[in-house]
Amino acid sequence: MTDESKTYTLLPEQEFRLEVDFASTAIVQLKSGTAEIFGAELAPATIYSFSGQKVAIFSWHGCTLEIQGACSVQYVAEETPMHSYLNLHTALAQQRTAATASQGSGPVVLVLGPTDAGKSSLSKILLNYAVRQQHHPIFVNLDPAEGSIAMPGTLSAAPMLHLVDPVDEFSAIGLDKTGEMAAPLCFHYGFAASGDNPKLFRLLITKLASAVHARLKHDTASRQAGLIIDTGGTIDPNSYDIIKECVDVFNVTAIVILGHERLYSDMNRLYTNSSAISVVKLAKSGGVVNRDKDYLRQAQQRAIKKYFYGSAQCEYSPFSAIAWYQDLKIYRVEDSIAPTSALPLGLDRKVSETQTVPMDPGPILLHSILTVSSLDSTEDESKILESSAIGFVYVSAVNERKSTITVLSPIPGRLPRKYLLLSSFKWMEM
Ligand SMILES: Nc1ncnc2c1ncn2[C@@H]1O[C@H](COP(=O)(O)OP(=O)(O)OP(=O)(O)O)[C@@H](O)[C@H]1O
Numbered sequence: 001m002t003d004e005s006k007t008y009t010l011l012p013e014q015e016f017r018l019e020v021d022f023a024s025t026a027i028v029q030l031k032s033g034t035a036e037i038f039g040a041e042l043a044p045a046t047i048y049s050f051s052g053q054k055v056a057i058f059s060w061h062g063c064t065l066e067i068q069g070a071c072s073v074q075y076v077a078e079e080t081p082m083h084s085y086l087n088l089h090t091a092l093a094q095q096r097t098a099a100t101a102s103q104g105s106g107p108v109v110l111v112l113g114p115t116d117a118g119k120s121s122l123s124k125i126l127l128n129y130a131v132r133q134q135h136h137p138i139f140v141n142l143d144p145a146e147g148s149i150a151m152p153g154t155l156s157a158a159p160m161l162h163l164v165d166p167v168d169e170f171s172a173i174g175l176d177k178t179g180e181m182a183a184p185l186c187f188h189y190g191f192a193a194s195g196d197n198p199k200l201f202r203l204l205i206t207k208l209a210s211a212v213h214a215r216l217k218h219d220t221a222s223r224q225a226g227l228i229i230d231t232g233g234t235i236d237p238n239s240y241d242i243i244k245e246c247v248d249v250f251n252v253t254a255i256v257i258l259g260h261e262r263l264y265s266d267m268n269r270l271y272t273n274s275s276a277i278s279v280v281k282l283a284k285s286g287g288v289v290n291r292d293k294d295y296l297r298q299a300q301q302r303a304i305k306k307y308f309y310g311s312a313q314c315e316y317s318p319f320s321a322i323a324w325y326q327d328l329k330i331y332r333v334e335d336s337i338a339p340t341s342a343l344p345l346g347l348d349r350k351v352s353e354t355q356t357v358p359m360d361p362g363p364i365l366l367h368s369i370l371t372v373s374s375l376d377s378t379e380d381e382s383k384i385l386e387s388s389a390i391g392f393v394y395v396s397a398v399n400e401r402k403s404t405i406t407v408l409s410p411i412p413g414r415l416p417r418k419y420l421l422l423s424s425f426k427w428m429e430m
Contacts, residue, residue: 004068005066005067005068006066006067006068007031007064007065007066007067008064008065008066008067008076009062009063009064009065010033010035010057010059010062010063010064010065010076011059011062012059012060012061012062013058013059013060013078013080013082013083014058014059014062014076014077014078014080015056015057015058015059015076015077015080015082015287016035016056016057016058016065016067016074016075016076016077017054017055017056017057017073017074017075017076017077017287018050018054018055018057018067018071018073018074019053019054019055019071019072019073019074019289020050020051020052020053020054020055020069020070020071020072021051021052021070021072022051022052022298022302023051024051024069024070024071024072025049025050025051025069025070026049026050026051026067026068026069026070026071027047027048027049027050027067027068027069028042028047028048028049028050028055028057028065028066028067029045029046029047029048029065029066029068030042030043030044030045030046030063030064030065031044031045031063031064031065031066032044032063032064033059033061033062033063033064034059034060034061034063035057035058035059035063035065036057036058036059036060036128037055037056037057037058037166038055038056038121038124038125038128038164038166039124039125039126039127039128039129039132039163039164040124040128040163040164040165040166041132041163042057042166048166048167049167049312050167052298052299052302053167054289054291055166056080056121056285056287058080058082060082077286077287079286080285080286080287081282081283081284081285084282084283085122085125085126085282086129088126088256088280088282089125089126089129089130092106092107092109092126092130092226092254093129093130093133093135095107095226095253096130096135096224096225096226099223099224099226100224103220104224105216105223105224105226105251106135106137106223106224106225106226106227107226107227107253107254108226108227108229108250108251108252108253108254109126109226109227109228109229109252109253109254109255109256110229110231110243110246110247110250110252110254110255110256111123111228111229111230111231111256111258112231112234112235112243112255112256112257112258112260112263112267113233113235113257113258113259113260113263113284114233114235114259114260114263115232115233116233116288116289116290116291117233117258117259117260117284117288118258118259118284118285118288119143119230119231119233119258120143120146120148120230121285121288122256122258122282123139123228123229123230124164124169126228127139127160127164127228128163128164130160130225130228131160131161131162131163132163135221135224135225136159136160136161136221136222136225137159137160137222137225137226137227137228138157138158138159138160138212138215138216138222138225138226138227138228139157139158139159139160139170139227139228139230140156140157140208140212140227140228140229140230140250141155141156141157141170141230142155142194142205142229142230142231142232142246143230143231143232144189144191144192144193144194144232145192145193145232145296145300146296146299146300146303147300147303147304147307148169148170148230148303149170149184149186150184150186150307150389150392151186151303151304151307151369151371151392151423151425152192152300152303152304152423152425153188153189153190153191153192153369153423153424153425154186154187154188154189154371154389155186155187155189155201155204155205155208156184156185156186156187156208157184157185157186157208157211157212158170158184158185159215159219159222165313167311167313168306168311168313168314185208185211185212185215185388186388186389187204187207187208187385187388187389188371188373188385188389188421188423189201189204190332190333190371190421190422190423190424190425191424192300192424192425193232194231194232194234194239194242195236195239197333197353198239198241198242198353199353199354200333200353200354200385201242202241202242202245203354203385203386204385204386205242205245205246205249205250206245206249207386207388209249209250210249211388212227212250213251226253227250229246229250229252231246235260235262235263237266240266240270243255243267244270247271247277252277253276253277253278254277254278254279254280255267255271255277255278255279255280256280256281256282257279257280257281257282258282258283258284259282259283259284261281264279264281267279300425301427301428304369304394304425304427305427305429307392307410308394308408308410316410318408318409318410319408319409319410319411319412319413320396320406320407320408320409321406321407321409321412321413321414321415322404322405322406322407323404323405323406323407323414323415324403324404325360325361325403325404325405326403327415327418328361328405328415328418328420329358329381329418329419329420330358330359330361330365330370330420330421330422331356331357331358331359331381331384331419331420331421331422332356332357332359332421332422333353333354333355333356333357333385333421334353334354334355334356334357354385356382356384356385356421359422361398361403361405362398362400363398363400365395365398365405365422366395366397366398367394367395367396367426367427367428367429368394368395368422368423368425368426369392369393369394369395369423369425369426369427370392370393370394370395370407370420370421370422370423371389371391371392371420371421371423372389372390372391372392372393372415372416372417372419372420373387373388373389373390373417373419373420373421374387374388374389374390374417375387375417375419376417376419377418381419384419384421385421387419389421390416390417391409391410391411391416393407393408393409393415393420394407394408394409394427394429395407396408396429408429
């Protein structure tokens, strides 16, 4: 990192965009005026340190920023879609006010679009603007690629009690064991995209939706604030069934499409007769950056590391524990790529996609992430995929001779449950 610092002045409604590589760090300070990162206001004279991130610092009224360190890209942009995003927020805020007055339900927004359209960024903006007005919607993450709330390979939901942090974003918070969620609720999916196992994906969104609705029943404030649902890049007409399922199970009231005309027109046609659902098209920001596979892999590795070790702002000390093979019941999802002819008689591929198979512990587990299931010994083991996750462990060593595995865990002591699910994500602790 160079010590050289640069000062930028943003006029009202301008945006400073920066990209920082994983190996570099850039420090941002707000020197005067006001500015926000994806809707979260920056505090003056506070150090915001970015690494491996692509960020937009937007100012409604103008500001001066000081940037220090090595950015691979940095520039001031004059054109942004922030007005249309604010208009959407204003409409949602009116629906929340009406819901509060009538004791009804707030808006349920499904954000759709291709990969790298700015869906997560728009979700953060809508959540932060709501929180800034004392509304606390529930954020539902149906994009398993990055693990924004918990861990890559999961589908999750969390009440937004605070702003999304400009640096740490949705940092990992403790997971709840019950179906009724207080902290984030999380289900093991094990893959990076909805298309990797559509049948399981659909099963899990149904489970997640019913857990979210169970919470909304008792939590008036969240019910009136509504839901913001972020998705992966679901634009292929073959995956419209998944979109329809999301709309149905979450009772979506607004579908927001970012930067994709055909998807907008298809959704408009699908829901044209539905007065309860509005379909809205928004422009993609010119600042949204396409991320290549290598970037995504590094972002996933960082999310896994963050789960165990926290971040520079909030460090955790994970614990190492030994578990004996005999005390573990490890399952993996039935291989969905097996040809139908290779499946046992009577089992078609669609059924097999939501079946689990038991696994013998062994060297194959090394460097794996295991989801600790909330399933307990009194429950039917076939329900393991439908049970929420209570946490995750990383397998740092396997000792065949002693029949043990060593796991890294955020909490000390023995594993709280014996039922574990193998994720397709691996991690090398460094
Ligand atoms: N206005 C902007 N200026 C600079 N960077 C931006 C801007 N908007 C978004 N980005 C960055 O572009 C990248 C892609 O944006 P985002 O994650 O919101 O897209 P997405 O549609 O959710 O992608 P995916 O489908 O892959 O999850 C992110 O790194 C984000 O921080």
